[in-house]
Amino acid sequence: MAKIDKQSIIQAAANIADKEGLNKLTLKGLAQMLNIRSPSLYNHIQGLDDLRTSLMLYGWTQLSEAIAKSAHGKLEDNAVRAMCNSYYDYARLHPGVFEAMMWYNQHSSQEAAQATEELAKLIAFILSAYNLEEDEKIHASRMFRSFLQGFCSIANNNSFADPVSIRKSFDFAVETLINGLVNAK
Numbered sequence: 001m002a003k004i005d006k007q008s009i010i011q012a013a014a015n016i017a018d019k020e021g022l023n024k025l026t027l028k029g030l031a032q033m034l035n036i037r038s039p040s041l042y043n044h045i046q047g048l049d050d051l052r053t054s055l056m057l058y059g060w061t062q063l064s065e066a067i068a069k070s071a072h073g074k075l076e077d078n079a080v081r082a083m084c085n086s087y088y089d090y091a092r093l094h095p096g097v098f099e100a101m102m103w104y105n106q107h108s109s110q111e112a113a114q115a116t117e118e119l120a121k122l123i124a125f126i127l128s129a130y131n132l133e134e135d136e137k138i139h140a141s142r143m144f145r146s147f148l149q150g151f152c153s154i155a156n157n158n159s160f161a162d163p164v165s166i167r168k169s170f171d172f173a174v175e176t177l178i179n180g181l182v183n184a185k
Helices: 006-020 029-032 048-071 076-093 095-103 112-130 134-156 166-184
Strands: none
Touching: 006 029, 006 048, 006 095, 029 048, 029 095, 048 076, 048 112, 076 095, 076 112, 076 134, 076 166, 095 134, 112 134, 112 166, 134 166
């Protein structure tokens, strides 16, 4: 029997969710993937809901790290592009984890609130280079978070039906939002 810990359980759950879909993630399937018996999972998680919440936290942490790494050393428009591209790439490469991030209550606990606050602070920091008024910073942060979450959710659900490249549409939208920020200065 394999030795497991909570992190290996979450990573295995992320693999299942990303390959098969979040709705296909079951404790039985997870245990089979880890080559353990289902009851052994309860030494590390409280059940499927706890696992999905852990997957949400894992995703927000991973996404924040990816954005921070990609935007590091970049300013203004280039930092915003890096942030948006990292967000898009993460959501597209990890559709199951991204779904968990979107649909599990981000404010159900202090830990969940902190995970999403870290990303909000990072976005606010990246946008701070635009010298916006305090209210405008909040508006801009909400605008980007709404756009990124919405666009990526629609793309991941294959809901863009026209033949135009989804990536080109994304890039066009990012440039349009950046131009709006530049013109708001």
